[in-house]
Amino acid sequence: MHDIRLIRDDPDGFDTGLARRGLAPMAASIAALDERRRAIGHELQGAQARRNEASKAIGAAKARKDEATAASLMAEVAALKERMPTLEAEEGKLAAHIDETLAALPNLPAADVPEGADEDGNVEVARWGEPRQFDFAPRDHADFAPALGLDFESAAAISGARFAVLKGRMARLNRALGQFMLDRQTEGQGYTEVAPPLMVRSDALFGTGQLPKFAEDLFHTTDDRWLIPTAEVSLTNLVREQILDEATLPLRLTALTQCFRAEAGAAGRDTRGLIRQHQFEKVELVSITTPETSEAEHERMTAAAEAILQALGLPYRKMLLCAGDMGFGAIKTYDLEVWLPGQTKYREISSCSNCGDFQARRMGARTRAAGAKGTRFVHTLNGSGLAVGRTLVAVLENYQEADGSVRIPDVLVPYMGGIERLVP
Incomplete structure (x- = not known):
């Protein structure tokens, strides 16, 4: 299995190693999938944080009898709860796809390994x-x-x-x-x-x-x-x-x-x-x-x-x-x-x-x-x-x-x- 961080940090080196194995470049496509996965992860973290924050604010709004604000916050929390499972599923699907892609790729040859196809x-x-x-x-x-x-x-x-x-x-x-x-x-x-x-x-x-x-x-x-x-x-x-x-x-x-x-x-x-x-x-x-x-x-x-x-x-x-x-x-x-x-x-x-x-x-x-x-x-x-x-x-x-x-x-x-x- 390959380290996704090394692919992000040195895509050219990764593709060079694949080429020595007779494989086409893949660093860019893998990095794009990972970038999308991380973006969804950040969105999910933000949604979780906002849900927790809004949930606390609901109690405060009700304590001061501000029913309008409480209702607005409750609607926001409901929307976040509805959105988060979709984000989790999408993140999991991308992570599985990345893992499956990486699992199918061979190890990269050491620098002193000679070139050759067979x-x-x-x-x-x-x-x-x-x-x-x-x-x-x-x-x-x-x-x-x-x-x-x-x-x-x-x-x-x-x-x-x-x-x-x-x-x-x-x-x-x-x-x-x-x-x-x-x-x-x-x-x-x-x-x-x-x-x-x-x-x-x-x-x-x-x-x-x-x-x-x-x-x-x-x-x-x-x-x-x-x-x-x-x-x-x-x-x-x-x-x-x-x-x-x-x-x-x-x-x-x-x-x-x-x-x-x-x-x-x-x-x-x-x-x-x-x-x-x-x-x-x-x-x-x-x-x-x-x-x-x-x-x-x-x-x-x-x-x-x-x-x-x-x-x-x-x-x-x-x-x-x-x-x-x-x-x-x-x-x-x-x-x-x-x-x-x-x-x-x-x-x-x-x-x-x-x-x-x-x-x-x-x-x-x-x-x-x-x-x-x-x-x-x-x-x-x-x-x-x-x-x-x-x-x-x-x-x-x-x-x-x-x-x-x-x-x-x-x-x-x-x-x-x-x-x-x-x-x-």
Whole structure:
């Protein structure tokens, strides 16, 4: 959500930010609506004050037996009482229209975010590891992993497309990855583990920006709850409508949860394999910070996600997303893209975003420094540390052997009970 005062004070800056997102100027139209709303508000305040003043004057006029003045004042009060509900309704309608307009607009990109309309404008800022040189033609995981326990046919029969059943040691490897990630983020990076709800109310999704714009990408229950598309929703909303002691910040939270996405806009994309599923597991990272520390926290969070890939020995590149490719709520985003030999390309495995105060305004999440009278909005950040299914894909493809087996990365062997290889 945007601050209407900033739009009034710097309309050109607001429109410039929208233009970087590929949107037309809107500051003038929003400011005009707000000016009309404020004018009605002033008129309403004046009417309320005059009604109170006239009401008192009626008593005084009657006390001095001035019935003519009293009658005139009573008529005025009656007219004001009749007018005020109309003003209140008009003010409320305008306020709702302004809020609806602002709620549909994405966050504005930070100054150091590169220009660009889509992923072609993203900038590679770092690369780690060298892709393995195979002495055989590496295969896509969808082609060799079914022999290892990755069952798409049973899942399709039970649930339809974009679901998978993991069996035996494949299921254990998936579990090992999630537990390894969670342990690293809690024990090594200082995140507090949370087991949050997987179903939330609409206002929670509004707070993090998924609603109202992205409703078609979500699963909606019959009792008006929503399955979370990411634990970002549950974790970030833990501070909604709160005033946090600044001394307690930053808050660093993590969760390993199932995530659910309708993938309404992904028809025909990644239909094979585990890359794009309706249900998947992810270790989510969320930070709640002061405005002054959010930029440094963004770098720290991204490094925490990178550390998982490095520990697993998976080559990746770090991409700074351009203005046109960032998510709705972000002011700046790094994507980590892991190398997949079966596709001979880098694919996103983590996205770490600084949302500034955008989500905090929608949630009503503030902070107060010791001794301060006023409050200010916190900054929120979120990232994947990592997406478990995509990491499973990366391990399968990067550690595959010619005979169809897969070596287990050394750091995962203890989580696998000493198992060092998946064998068909």
